Amino acid sequence: MLGELMLQLQNPNTQWVLLGTMLLGITSGVVGSFTLLRKQSLIGDAMAHSALPGVCIAYLLYGSKSLIWFLIGAVVAGLISSFIIQVIINHSRIKEDSALGIIISVFFGFGIVLLTYIQHNGAGNQSGLDDFIFGQAASMVGADVQLIMMIALLLLAITAIFYKEFKLLTFDPQFAKGIGIPAAFFNGLLLLLIVCSVVIGLQTVGVVLMAAMLITPAISARYWTEKLSSMIIISGFIGGVSGVMGTLLSTIMEGMATGPLIIVAATIMFIISLVFSPKRGLLAKAIKLLSLRKRTAVEQIFLSIYDVAEGGNLGDITEDEILIRRKVSSSLFQYAISVLEKREYISRAKTGKWMLSDKGIEAGFELVLQQRLYEMYLMHEMEFAHLELKTREDLHLASISNETKDQLLKLLRIHDRVPLLMPKSAISDRRMMINDL
Numbered sequence: 001m002l003g004e005l006m007l008q009l010q011n012p013n014t015q016w017v018l019l020g021t022m023l024l025g026i027t028s029g030v031v032g033s034f035t036l037l038r039k040q041s042l043i044g045d046a047m048a049h050s051a052l053p054g055v056c057i058a059y060l061l062y063g064s065k066s067l068i069w070f071l072i073g074a075v076v077a078g079l080i081s082s083f084i085i086q087v088i089i090n091h092s093r094i095k096e097d098s099a100l101g102i103i104i105s106v107f108f109g110f111g112i113v114l115l116t117y118i119q120h121n122g123a124g125n126q127s128g129l130d131d132f133i134f135g136q137a138a139s140m141v142g143a144d145v146q147l148i149m150m151i152a153l154l155l156l157a158i159t160a161i162f163y164k165e166f167k168l169l170t171f172d173p174q175f176a177k178g179i180g181i182p183a184a185f186f187n188g189l190l191l192l193l194i195v196c197s198v199v200i201g202l203q204t205v206g207v208v209l210m211a212a213m214l215i216t217p218a219i220s221a222r223y224w225t226e227k228l229s230s231m232i233i234i235s236g237f238i239g240g241v242s243g244v245m246g247t248l249l250s251t252i253m254e255g256m257a258t259g260p261l262i263i264v265a266a267t268i269m270f271i272i273s274l275v276f277s278p279k280r281g282l283l284a285k286a287i288k289l290l291s292l293r294k295r296t297a298v299e300q301i302f303l304s305i306y307d308v309a310e311g312g313n314l315g316d317i318t319e320d321e322i323l324i325r326r327k328v329s330s331s332l333f334q335y336a337i338s339v340l341e342k343r344e345y346i347s348r349a350k351t352g353k354w355m356l357s358d359k360g361i362e363a364g365f366e367l368v369l370q371q372r373l374y375e376m377y378l379m380h381e382m383e384f385a386h387l388e389l390k391t392r393e394d395l396h397l398a399s400i401s402n403e404t405k406d407q408l409l410k411l412l413r414i415h416d417r418v419p420l421l422m423p424k425s426a427i428s429d430r431r432m433m434i435n436d437l
Contacts, residue, residue: 021243029217029239045211050081052111223277242266301336306364
C-alpha cells in the first residue's frame with residue numbers, strides 16, 4: 001500500500017490535485033474562522049447551493065466546460081443569493097435562518113432543473129457539471145489548480161491585509177463604525193471572500209459538502225485557542241491537513257471520491273479536537289469534573305466529621321454518623337477518608353472508628369467558619385450586595401473591611417452558627433473576634 005501511494009505521488013496529476021486540495025483547505029479554514037465567529041455558518045451552505053445554477057447558466061452561455069466561466073457564474077449567483085437574503089431579512093418578518101433555508105432550497109432546486117436540462121440536451125452529459133454536486137477532484141488538471149491557487153492566494157492576502165478591520169467588525173461592529181471603518185464595504189468584502197472560498201471548492205468538494213469544509217476546520221480550531229490570530233492559523237492548518245489526508249486516502253482507496261474523504265478527514269480532526277483539546281475538550285472537562293467531585297467529597301466528609309465532633313464525639317466517629325449528614329458514594333467516601341488521613345486531620349482508632357486530631361480541629365474550624373460565614377452572606381445577601389461574592393472561596397476575611405467582618409460574625413452568633421469546636425492553639429484573631437461579640 002505504501003509503495004502504491006509513493007507511485008501515485010509521482011503522478012503529476014496527483015501532485016496538482018494534492019496542491020489544490022491543500023490550498024482549498026487552508027483558504028476555507030482561514031475564511032471560515034470569521035464566518036463561524038460572526039455566527040454565519042449557514043451562509044457558506046447557502047452560497048454553495050446557490051452556486052449550482054450559476055455554473056449551469058455559465059455553461060449554457062459559454063457552450064462548453066470552462067472553469068473560469070464556471071467560477072464567474074458561481075460568484076455572480078452567490079452574490080445574487082446573498083443580496084436576496086438581505087432583502088428578505090430587512091423587508092419582511094422572515095428571520096435569517098428561514099431566509100437561508102428558502103434560498104438554499106430554491107436555488108439548489110433551480111440548479112438541479114438546469115442540470116437535468118443540460119444533461120438531456122445534446123452533449124450535456126459530457127459537460128462534467130454533475131461533478132459540482134459532490135465534487136470530483138480527480139478531474140482537475142494543472143490549469144484548474146493554477147487558477148484555484150491564484151484565487152486562494154489572493155483571498156489569503158486580502159485576509160492578511162484587512163485582518164484588523166475584519167477582527168473589529170467581528171467582535172465589536174459598533175466600535176468599528178465609531179472609529180470610521182466603512183462597515184458596509186468590509187462586510188461586503190468578507191462576504192465576497194466567503195463566496196470565492198466556496199466557489200473554488202465546488203469542483204473538489206462539491207455543492208453539498210462545501211459548507212462543512214468552510215466550518216469544520218474553524219470549529220475544530222476554536223477548541224484549541226482563545227485568540228483569533230491563533231485560531232486562524234490552526235484552522236488553516238487543519239483545513240490544509242484535511243485536504244492532504246483526503247486526497248491521499250482517495251489515491252489508495254479505489255473508487256472513493258476525494259471530496260467526501262476530505263470532509264471525513266476534517267471530521268476526524270474535529271472529533272480529536274472535541275475530545276482532546278486541553279481546555280475545552282470533553283476529556284479535559286471530565287478530568288476537571290472528577291477533580292471537583294473529589295475535592296467536594298473531601299470537604300463534605302470533613303465537614304460531617306467536624307459536625308459529629310462538634311456534638312462532643314471526638315474519638316468514636318462512625319461511617320454511619322458521617323454519611324447521615326452528607327451522602328456521597330462509597331468510592332468517594334473512601335477517597336475522602338484516605339486524603340484526610342494523609343493530611344493527618346483524622347486518625348483511625350483500633351476499633352475502626354475515626355477521631356479528629358488537633359491539626360484536624362484547626363483545619364476544620366477554618367473550613368466550617370468560612371462555610372457558615374458564606375451561609376450568613378447568602379441569607380442576608382441584600383445587606384452585603386457590595387461584596388458580590390459568587391462562591392465560598394471568594395469569602396476571605398482578610399480582604400473585607402472590619403465593619404463587614406463584624407457584621408458577618410454577629411450574624412453568626414445571632415443564628416447560633418458559631419463553630420463550637422475551637423482549636424487549642426491561638427489559630428488567629430478570628431476566635432478572639434467571635435468570643436468578643
